Amino acid sequence: MAPTATTPTPAPAQPATATAKPLVSKAAQPAGAASVGSALEAPLIELYSAQQANSPEASQQRLRQAIIDGLKGGDNFIIPGDVNSSADRQWAYRRSKAIKMAKTKAAMAYKEKWGDAQVGKHNGGVNAEEGLDGDSAVGPASLIELGAGSLRKTIHLIRALQGLPDAAKVTNENKAGTKQSSASPAVNYYALDLDRSELVRTLGELHDQERGASDTKDKHHFTIYDGAVALNGIWATYDQGLEYVGQGGLAPKQGQKEGQRCFLWLGSSCGNLDRRELADFLHASSEKALRPGDSLLISIDRRNKPEDVAAAYHDANGTTEKFILEGLVHANRVLGKDVFQNGAWRYHDRYNELEGRHESYYQSTKAQTLNVPGEAEAIHIEEGELILVEVSYKHSELEIHDVLDQAGLRVVQRWSTDGDKKYDMWLVERPAFHFPSSHLNTGSRVDQLAGLTAQQAFGARGSWEFDSTGGAGANALKAPHRHARTGLPSIDEWQTMWKAWDTVTLTMIPPKMLFEKPIDLRHICLFYIGHIPAFVDIMVCKVTGEKHIDSHFSCIFERGIDPHMDDESKCNPHSEVPQNDEDWPALDAILAYREKVMERIYGIYGDVATGARSLDRALARTIWMVYEHIALHMETLLYMLMQSPNTLPPAGFTAPDWPSLARQWDAADAAVGGEAARTALLHFKAAPVIIGHDDDDRQDAKFAISKPSKKVEDLNAQLHASFGWDNESPARVMQTGAFAAEAAPISNGQYLKYLQDHKLVGDADAVPSSWIGAGSSSDPFRVRTVYGPVGMSVAHLWPLCASGKQLADYAASKGGRLPTHAELRCFLDASSGPNVTDRPGSNVGYTNWHPVPPQLARQESGIVIPGHNGGVWEWTSSPHVEYEGYKSSLYYTGYSSDFLDGKHDIVLGASWATTPSIAGRRTVINWYQQPYPFIFGGARVVYDDKTEVKASRSRSPPRA
Incomplete structure (x- = not known):
């Protein structure tokens, strides 16, 4: 029997139990509401009874x-x-009891915690109306609650839907002049539960208590709030409901496309799953029922005091x-x-x-x-x-970030109970792409067995439940999947990279921008779309000896430009490109070319898996190199696009709710001490610092696989792969003097005050390119984002993105300076410091499409949780020059050798647009000309004369 959506015929009302109570008092009914009986049930989609097995x-x-x-x-x-x-x-136990607990109406208050004013009503019902008003081409949004139960938690969210724009509440007048709600509501609410009688009862009571003057209860209009919200039930298991929704079961029957889906999981049942099980369930649910941009609102209990x-x-x-x-x-x-x-x-x-x-x-x-x-x-x-x-x-904050990362979900926003912060609501989404953290999967227990302290292991890497003891304890779990960081990338990682690249190039660049130069010092946008596949083909053919797929494309797309800013006539070697728009290849031709290039790459993987082709470290390194090259250029293209008013927001990601986020950021900043905490000095003794790692590509010929495999982990192990760019090798020791560094990078707000105090607001050389004029004397600047400019009231706590010169001038005005390469590396290595790493919760890997306020290191459940710098690279004062032991790459000779000219300064860390494989590799060295104003780069102020000699700070454990 196929699942059916039914509007049941009138049936006798369910007998009320002695403890059954309405959601709200009857006195709360809207004044003047029509008296409607309870003979009709809400429309039910009956899946549970449709299968004999269920x-x-x-x-x-x-x-x-x-x-x-x-x-x-x-x-x-x-x-x-x-x-x-x-x-x-x-x-110790050896028996368990799988039991379906009988429901009790006398559940204790803590089991109803999400129905109180602290969280359920917080921020106007957690922005329940945001993005749910639909449009003429898209049908109503769907709000689907898993395990709806009594609806006491949900009522606050549903009530917030009254705030939908009036245009979404379509009403008509009948011949008698009485308003009737539209048959097409703005939001369809679906309560999913296994208890059919409870579904009927609670939806009926919800309608009786929340209906507006124009709402009726019949098989066509089971709505509340004057037609804004339609009430429905889904009688099903979680799996049945998710599969039904994922297969388009809620799509409008005629014309319109299905609107946005938002699932609610507000009960405490997620706590019955261990962290690995929860991650697996969320991942499976997302894959089954969420499309890019669809969301899930989930409630989580924190690790509170025992x-x-x-x-x-x-x-x-x-x-x-x-x-x-x-x-x-x-x-x-x-x-x-x-x-x-x-x-x-x-x-x-x-x-x-x-x-x-x-x-x-x-x-x-x-x-x-x-x-x-x-x-x-x-x-x-x-x-x-x-x-x-x-x-x-x-769950601690660290643990839930780990869970969500494993599940492939992106955090949109989080809300906490006021005051005690015991419970959280997380709004997460399935993004268009997700770069999983390569830093998560070592496991703290494994690290402790290797001799690290609990604080080092827990604070620097994965949480407890993502490891394997191999013993007889309850946590003898299978070792988690380890993502490749410095070796041959997997096919899945390639596909994720292409999804990301397509999001940037095909959804953010409209056709009219293809021939635009957002930055005069760079090529037109179309060049970069062709450069990426051409570079892949050129580099792989250099190692394999095969012919280029398209020699013309290889010629014009081989290499971009980086002119000297003090003399633009001087430039690195680069491709000769067409001078007229009509002479460039068509976009469709470039995309078809890209597909052929990737067929070649995937073919290499297939041949290696079957043994038809051998794999040595030279070819593996080249494939890694062209993969990471895409990530680097994606960030370059994004900081270019940031300069154009024609850039579109990324498809498949929820736009930020700036006012709500700003309130949260300001409150969080005040809670930790505000600017005093951000400018507090962290003191460091003079100490040696290890820079780089040993990775000589001239030794690659000695390593080849001896056993075919389709698993990249096996191939990388056979090749002893630990790849990096040529300026990351060899390992060497640098010495720092004693210094002190401010805890957080320079913020937009601090820099604006500096400009105002020094009367530099009108000085074009002092104003960063990440800002744009706002045309107001009281609020002169806004900050650029891919969603359009935002006010300083939103972005004042974000780290400033500016040129090295602008940041150095600011530091000098405070009596400080920018850090040296060794000093910044020392600072970032401190395990209790505000690290830029790839671990979940840091603002890297497109966690957000903009900077966020830095998060200072703090204690949670007795463990020091590292902070992050808000999502920017950090400038140093050290020039990018040749050093002892440096050797240019055998395969990409000009990668860094063309820029070891003393005109470029070293930058370290990562930005919000840096992939985790780069962000988590401490040996990475980037560089830019000091006056270059466009990068997602900030800086922090360091001092010599304010340093006090204190005990050495603990270092981060070595990365596995």
């Missing part, structure tokens, strides 16, 4: 078997935590204990007999601080035998034996 009887049987299997348990005890901890060993968690789950009134023990009554109904005797079990729980989870158990009060109907063998339970009932995970 019938209530089949589900009951599966639940019964799961309970029996859990009671039989395993042969070995599981230690929930550290196998060497005597405290954890006391909680005593607070313990009190919530083991309250003085015994409410939690009764709730858990009620599960035994339900289990007896499922098993068909009183298998669990009243009084033979007690509730036993603890908060496992190490794992960040609450654990609930049944503990046997005596030795007993369980006789399950239909089972030949009895189950013998010892006195004091534990049966695990459920776990509820709590």
Whole structure:
């Protein structure tokens, strides 16, 4: 039987239970609302009953078997935590109880925490109306709640939809002059749940209490707020509902395209999944039901104080204990007999601080035998034996960023409860592309076994649940996938890179911009679209000896330009390009050429996997080089596009809600101490610093694979691949003197005050290119973004993007200077400092398409969480010159050798537009001419004369 969307015929109302209560008091109904009976149900999409395997009887049987299997348990005890901890060993268990808890209307207050004013109503219902008003070509947006339950959490969000623009609330008048709501609402709300009767009851009550004067309850108009929101139910499991939505089940039947989808997961059920399971579920859900730009609003419990968690789950009134023990009554109904005797079990729980989870158990009060109907063998339970009932995970900010990164989701915004900050709501989306962090996957326990401290391991790399002990503990998980950082990239990584490149070149550059030069010192935009595939083909053919796919394209697209700023007649060697627009190849021809180039690359991978082609380190290095070259040029193209008013926002990403973000940023800055904290000095002793790594491409001929494989991890291991550009090698030691550095980079607000104090507002040489005039004496500048210019009220805390000269002048005005190469490397290596790294939560890898305020290092759950600089490269005062041991690349001779001229200064770190593979590699050295104003680069002020000698700061552990 196929799933059907039904509008049921009138049926007798469900009998109300003694504890059933309305969402809000009846007095809250809109004045003058028509009296509408409850004979009709909300339209239901019935998926659960459509399959025999999902019938209530089949589900009951599966639940019964799961309970029996859990009671039989395993042969070995599981230690929930550290196998060497005597405290954890006391909680060892080998039985668990898969149980579907009976719903209780007397749930304790903390189980309804998302229905209060602190979060549910925060910021006008978490911008529930943002982006949901639709347009004439797009149908209504869909708001789908997973596990809707009582709707007490959701009501605040739904009420916020009253703030939709009036134009979206279409009404008509009938012949009698009475307003009738439109049949096409702005938003369709879908409550998904397994309990059909609860769906009918709660949606009916929601309609009765929230309907407007023009809303009726019939099979065509089950709406509230005068037609703005239509109410619907989906009777289904999560998987059924996600698959149905993903296959277009909610698409309008006629004409319009389906509107935006936003899923809600507001309950606490995500806490029942460990962090790896949660990441896997979110990833699978995203792949199944979200399109690029679709979103998910999810509520998360933080890792709060152990005593607070313990009190919530083991309250003085015994409410939690009764709730858990009620599960035994339900289990007896499922098993068909009183298998669990009243009084033979007690509730036993603890908060496992190490794992960040609450654990609930049944503990046997005596030795007993369980006789399950239909089972030949009895189950013998010892006195004091534990049966695990459920776990509820709590997440630190670091951990939830790790989870979301593994799931391939991008954080749009987060809201926290006021004051205590115990709970968070995360608005995340499936982006058009996602670069996973290559820094996540080492695992803190593995690092500690290698001799690092807990603080070094936890603060610098992955969170607890993303590692593998290999022991018998509850966390003996399969080692997570490690993303290639410095070796041959995988096919998946290639495909992600092309998605990113296409987003920038095909969605942000309109046709009229193809022949535009956003920066006079560079080529037209079309050149870069052709340069990328041409460079790939040229470099690979140089190693393989094969012919170029298109020699003409190789000629005109081989290399871009970088003129000397003090004499533009002097320039690096570059391609001779067409001088007239009509002489350039057509965009379609370039894209077709790109496809042929990539077929060649993918063919190499396929031949290596089958053994038809050998792979040596020279070819692997070249493929890595052309891959990373795309990432570097994508950032170059973006800072060019930032200078043009014709640039479009990136498709497949949610535009920022600037006013809301600005409020959050200002509040967060004030909470940590404001400018005093940002300009606080971090002191460093004189110390040696290791720069670079050992990677001699002249040794590549010695390494070739001996065993074919389609796994790049295997190939990189055989090749001992640890690639970098020529100016990253060899490893060498540089010495710093004692110095002090400001905790955060120079901000837009600080620089604006500097211009005003020094009467430089009208000096074109002093005004950064990242700003644009606003035409107001009180607010003279706005800051450029890919979404258009934003006011200083939004961007004043962002790190300033400016030329090295402008930043050096600012530093000098404070009696300071820019750091040297060695000093900045020393600063960035400090494990407790505001690192620019590739770990989730840092503003790199297109986490945002703009800078954000820097985040200072802080403590959370006793662990130092590294900060970040807001998403900019950082200038140094050190010139980019040849050094002892430098050798130019065998394969790309001019990469850095053409620029070792003393006219370029070194920049380190990464920006918001830098991929994680570059951001996480501490050996990377970038360079620009000091007056060059366009890069996503900032700086921090350092001092000599304010330095106090203090203990050395801890260094980051070596990267795995």
